[in-house]
Amino acid sequence: MKGTTAMQRLTLELPPEFIALCASDGVKPELVLRGFVADLCQLYTKDYNSNGSDECDRARDYYERVGYPYWNRGT
Numbered sequence: 403m404k405g406t407t408a409m410q411r412l413t414l415e416l417p418p419e420f421i422a423l424c425a426s427d428g429v430k431p432e433l434v435l436r437g438f439v440a441d442l443c444q445l446y447t448k449d450y451n452s453n454g455s456d457e458c459d460r461a462r463d464y465y466e467r468v469g470y471p472y473w474n475r476g477t
Contacts, residue, residue: 416431424431440450441461452458465471 421431424434436450437453437457438461439445440447440452441454441457442465443450444452444458446452
């Protein structure tokens with residue numbers, strides 16, 4: 403949604419498997435989720451920074467492969 407300026411707060415319960423995975427790699431879950439969002443949306447802001455063009459491509463590929471862009475489109 404380019405052009406949107408207001409941030410939205412989301413409260414999300416995360417499964418223990420995700421928390422454990424992050425802990426085993428020594429990263430905070432917030433960092434992983436913010437990184438994915440930044441890569442998906444190609445963000446370079448104070449709070450969200452993309453990890454690079456390859457990561458952006460892969461995040462977008464994942465998003466499209468799951469089918470999110472098509473869930474609410476008519477056939």
